Amino acid sequence: MNATVGVPKKPVRAWQRMLSGRRLDLLDPSPLDVEITDIAHGLARVARWNGQTAGPHVFSVAQHSLLVEAIGGALDERLGAHGRLELLLHDAPEYVIGDIISPLKNAIGDAYRSVERRLLAAIRQRFGLGAPSPALSRLVKRADRIAAAIEATRLAGFSQDEADQIFGRPPALPELLRSDIERLVAGWPTAEAEACYLARFEALQCGA
Numbered sequence: 176m177n178a179t180v181g182v183p184k185k186p187v188r189a190w191q192r193m194l195s196g197r198r199l200d201l202l203d204p205s206p207l208d209v210e211i212t213d214i215a216h217g218l219a220r221v222a223r224w225n226g227q228t229a230g231p232h233v234f235s236v237a238q239h240s241l242l243v244e245a246i247g248g249a250l251d252e253r254l255g256a257h258g259r260l261e262l263l264l265h266d267a268p269e270y271v272i273g274d275i276i277s278p279l280k281n282a283i284g285d286a287y288r289s290v291e292r293r294l295l296a297a298i299r300q301r302f303g304l305g306a307p308s309p310a311l312s313r314l315v316k317r318a319d320r321i322a323a324a325i326e327a328t329r330l331a332g333f334s335q336d337e338a339d340q341i342f343g344r345p346p347a348l349p350e351l352l353r354s355d356i357e358r359l360v361a362g363w364p365t366a367e368a369e370a371c372y373l374a375r376f377e378a379l380q381c382g383a
Contacts, residue, residue, distance in 0.1 A: 191271055201271060204294050206301035211376055214298070217270025219369035225276060228330040232362030236269050237372040239322060242359040244375065247318035249352045254314075256379045261299075261307050263376060265315050268294035302380075321345045329360045 189202045197208040222233035240263050247262040268291045324342035327333035
């Protein structure tokens with residue numbers, strides 16, 4: 176007779192220990208276990224485009240998030256600090272679940288996206304952000320797509336025609352944004368990406 180029959184199975188671990196000391200449950204995340212220092216640290220070490228970008232350093236999700244926030248702010252100059260925080264944090268769940276390229280996300284289906292949604296809801300709650308309005312959601316998606324189109328040709332080896340077919344041609348952006356794009360669309364050392372992301376978050380928390 177099998178002696179293990181009737182013995183409850185040990186629960187599968189679904190949490191990750193963070194450097195802040197928090198223990199974040201990935202399947203049932205609590206806002207109390209979300210820390211911006213963990214997010215900044217993680218995103219600065221997650222590579223966009225599966226690491227297939229030019230330059231001596233990876234192009235991180237932290238830098239991508241800064242680029243999306245800059246583009247979204249330029250597209251809607253009336254956007255307040257909370258709206259800009261939504262842009263900055265749009266990929267924040269990737270600090271623990273990584274950046275999976277869209278073709279693979281589509282192949283995986285809803286399993287990844289459901290975890291991503293729960294994490295983003297906890298992150299929004301932690302930092303006092305409600306669910307975004309439909310208009311803000313559209314702005315985030317548009318800014319994200321424009322950022323991807325720029326990254327594709329500048330960093331990831333796409334031809335302009337190929338990028339246009341997949342992401343759409345980026346619109347003309349304000350002249351003042353061009354210097355931000357030049358600065359952001361490059362590989363940075365992880366410490367720099369982490370510090371810049373954290374500094375921008377803190378500025379937006381103060382209403383800047």
